[in-house]
Amino acid sequence: MPHRKKKKHRQQGDVELNLAAMLDMAFQLLAFFVLTFQPAPIEGYITLRMPPPQPTTNASASSASSNAPVDVGPALDSLMVTVTAGPDGDIGSIRIEEAAPVPNLTDFEKTMTSMLSVPGASVEQVVLQVGGALKYENLVRLLDVCSHIKLADGKTLDKLSIIELPGSAP
Amino acid sequence: MSGGNAESGAPNLTPILDMVFQLITFFMLVMNVKAASLDLAIKLPVLGSAIPTEAQELETLVLNISKDGKVKAYGREQNVKALASKEADLARRKAKVDGKEIGPTDEIPITVVIRADRDTPFHEINNIITDCQQNGFRRFQYRAMSKMANTPGEA
Numbered sequence: 169m170p171h172r173k174k175k176k177h178r179q180q181g182d183v184e185l186n187l188a189a190m191l192d193m194a195f196q197l198l199a200f201f202v203l204t205f206q207p208a209p210i211e212g213y214i215t216l217r218m219p220p221p222q223p224t225t226n227a228s229a230s231s232a233s234s235n236a237p238v239d240v241g242p243a244l245d246s247l248m249v250t251v252t253a254g255p256d257g258d259i260g261s262i263r264i265e266e267a268a269p270v271p272n273l274t275d276f277e278k279t280m281t282s283m284l285s286v287p288g289a290s291v292e293q294v295v296l297q298v299g300g301a302l303k304y305e306n307l308v309r310l311l312d313v314c315s316h317i318k319l320a321d322g323k324t325l326d327k328l329s330i331i332e333l334p335g336s337a338p
Numbered sequence: 339m340s341g342g343n344a345e346s347g348a349p350n351l352t353p354i355l356d357m358v359f360q361l362i363t364f365f366m367l368v369m370n371v372k373a374a375s376l377d378l379a380i381k382l383p384v385l386g387s388a389i390p391t392e393a394q395e396l397e398t399l400v401l402n403i404s405k406d407g408k409v410k411a412y413g414r415e416q417n418v419k420a421l422a423s424k425e426a427d428l429a430r431r432k433a434k435v436d437g438k439e440i441g442p443t444d445e446i447p448i449t450v451v452i453r454a455d456r457d458t459p460f461h462e463i464n465n466i467i468t469d470c471q472q473n474g475f476r477r478f479q480y481r482a483m484s485k486m487a488n489t490p491g492e493a
Contacts, residue, residue: 187351194358201365206378212385212484215449220471257459300461304403304454305383307463308482312385330464337461 214308214315217327219293247283247291249276250333251310253299259306260299273313280317280325287320294328300337376453377402377410383456385482397447398479399425403454407462418466422473446474453481 252260261269262276264283270276284291294314298307317325380402401418402410409418426446433440433447440446450470454463467478 187355191351191355191358194355194362197362198358198365201362201369205365205369210484211382211481213451213482214385214480216478216480217476218467218471218478219476220468253460257457298460298464300459300464302460303456304458304460304463305456307460308383308385308480311480330467332461332464 214311215326216311216315218329219327220329245292247294248297249280249294250297251299251302252333253301253303253306253336257301257303257306259302259310273309277313277317280314284325285318285320294325296328296330297333298330299333375400375412377404380404380453380455381457382453382481382483385484397429398449398451399475400451400453401466403452403458403463403466405455405457407458407465409466418469422470422475426473426475440474442474444474445476448475449477449479450475451479451481 248265250261250263254260259273262273263269264276264279270279284294296310296314298310302310314325314328319325399421400411404410409416409421411421425448429446429448430440450467452463452466470478
């Protein structure tokens with residue numbers, strides 16, 4: 169008898185949940201997420217420590233960096249690299265200090281590595297003096313090469329300063 | 339497993355609801371909140387050797403720079419000088435709360451992310467970098483596409 173009673177109670181109180189409303193809402197949420205979904209672009213990066221350029225002890229470089237922002241701190245032994253921009257914003261020429269221009273970025277990397285990887289090389293900062301019209305695309309290529317340059321201690325160059333070549337603004 | 343209420347002919351909505359909720363969960367999980375700070379209209383240069391952005395810096399200030407040198411951050415156009423000063427001030431105050439002191443000439447522990455259009459001239463970028471450096475920012479991250487991918491607005 170108690171078993172029978174229980175069965176009867178279940179049938180009377182049977183609650184049916186209306187799932188249609190919930191499904192409507194779920195579809196609306198789904199539509200929102202589908203429409204607003206944007207896959208993140210595959211981006212890469214180059215990270216550099218870039219302090220403002222400090223006064224240089226190198227006579228040839230100091231005249232060129234006269235337009236650099238006002239800085240404090242001791243004079244550092246610097247290596248000045250001058251990169252001019254071509255007519256389309258591409259790399260025109262690359263010159264390390266007063267040496268003859270290097271023809272391309274591959275040679276630039278080789279020359280810089282041979283200069284900086286020598287034990288006892290005393291370069292404390294590398295200053296890139298870049299033409300104002302150089303496009304970001306080419307700047308990134310230049311920075312990429314700089315970030316791969318090996319130093320005497322085996323580490324890569326991750327600290328350099330950038331200034332604009334005086335009178336080169338587009 | 340029944341196909342619903344046989345007498346009334348109503349379909350069983352439970353499996354479809356399950357599936358829809360799973361789809362919602364999927365989209366919620368893959369939705370990139372950080373992408374909101376990126377201006378996807380900017381055409382970044384392509385650089386094969388750029389490190390993919392997996393190991394992210396903790397604190398970043400993302401600057402989206404258009405071809406004409408206009409800067410967008412936090413979804414709207416900004417004055418870089420004012421923004422850099424404000425961010426530096428916030429970082430100093432935050433450090434003070436954490437018991438550290440960042441002096442006026444000390445480095446701000448925030449990485450400035452430069453996302454510039456591939457055709458932006460260096461002159462514009464340099465002005466922005468200088469404004470950031472004057473406010474104590476020293477770490478800069480230059481963004482590029484790791485491989486060729488179609489970006490919005492690109493044919």
